[in-house]
Amino acid sequence: MLFSAHYDHLGSKNTEGDNIFNGADDDASGTTAIINIAQYYAKQANNARTLMFAAFSAEEIGGFGSQYFSKQLNPDAITAMINIEMIGKPSKFGTGALWMTGMERSNLGTQLNQALAKSGKKIHKDPYPKQKLFYRSDNATLAKLGVPAHSFSSSQLDKDQRLSPSK
Template identity: 45%
Template sequence: MRIWFILFCSLLLQVSACTPRPVNQSDGSASGLVRSAFVTEAEILSILSYLTHDSLNGRSAGTIENRQVTQYLADYFSSIGLKPLLDEHFINTFYTNDNDTGYSISNVIGYLRGSSKPDEYILVSAHFDHVVSGFYNQVDKIYNGANDNASGTTAMMMLAKHYALTETNKRSIIFCAFNGEESGLLGSQDLAQKLPAGKIVAGINLEMLGVPQYGKRSLMVTGMKKSNLAGIMRSNLKGTGIRLLNEKGDLFERSDNYPFASKGVPAHSIMASDDRDRCYHQGCDELKRIDIRNMADLTNAIIVAISTIVEGTDTPGRIVLK
């Protein structure tokens, strides 16, 4: 049953990835939000259904199920035409001594060359691991992590597909599915040591986009006063009906943007909810809570929000941490 489910999801993704469609279309509403033809509610649901399935047991780092998701993400990157960045393969494995127990885990990294500014990079990322099942209580022993962070991973995959199939990026884009975020930002710390920070003009890290805790069609950027990235995004979102809210809480140092920000990269996390959500790191963080339509809106909005950075006409200032 489990094998057939995984094969079915993979087939849906391959068919969707190969179907030619128009590049963009208006949503037909007064908001004026431009929608990518390659960001669909059907594919968002398909990816989320796979990532949150009970058979994956929460995708925690170091598990067999986590390695299965690693291969799934690599296969997806290959199917849409991305190229490997650091190795001959999309899977970049590293060794960790987390909690005095050594084991290897892998990030999944794909690359799309820019048409006119190939030596300037944008990093688009999301972590795909979740906490150990049943770690916080014993009521629901499978912590599916639908919002945290299957939602961000799915949105990252949708952005990768959009840019790979439209070929509109003038700057190069690195797409990374980070592993080990829940164990202490392990994947992003590793990659930050391997990439030249001076060539990364912006880091767009996607977190918890499935539950509209801040209200529908609303986004928040962490550490928004540390660079002008949020200002660029807000300017691009004018007239779309998408709200870019002031920062909620102090989350800037708690996600995969931070290892890059500490090196001066204007790297921030984009979120629709945070750790005050009642199902954060709980068994109730399940697919049924995800607002698929709103998530599609937000994914399209992120494409609009970062469009001038991708096109090379806007460059956010570097971060200087005190």
């Protein structure tokens, strides 16, 4: 199982000062989440399978970080990829609710919703299908290799003025 996020969506082409293009919601929120998930599972020390954690660079200009990463491993060894993308604000489904890109492409959403059923939580289907977000984040690189790979977000693309419809 792979948990991922991107820490730098534009790559490091800036030649002056800080050359990393950071963003609080896009995507320090996702990077923080994978660090917290890693800490949680490290304390549990009882994982049924190997867990991997990756933070990528250059997501928005072609997914160069995830492309490089995907060439370093056998995709058949990855059960699924949970890519966390912009979870710093409440979703249109409420605070603490997430939506998932490409829910129809695998049974990961169904499995997660079955596991969450007792808690009353739910993973929602991507509310922005016209944006084709499944293809526009780091999950797409591994999905092309046959890995059930999805991005999870709470972003409200239709309300966040910082985000353009092209995100």
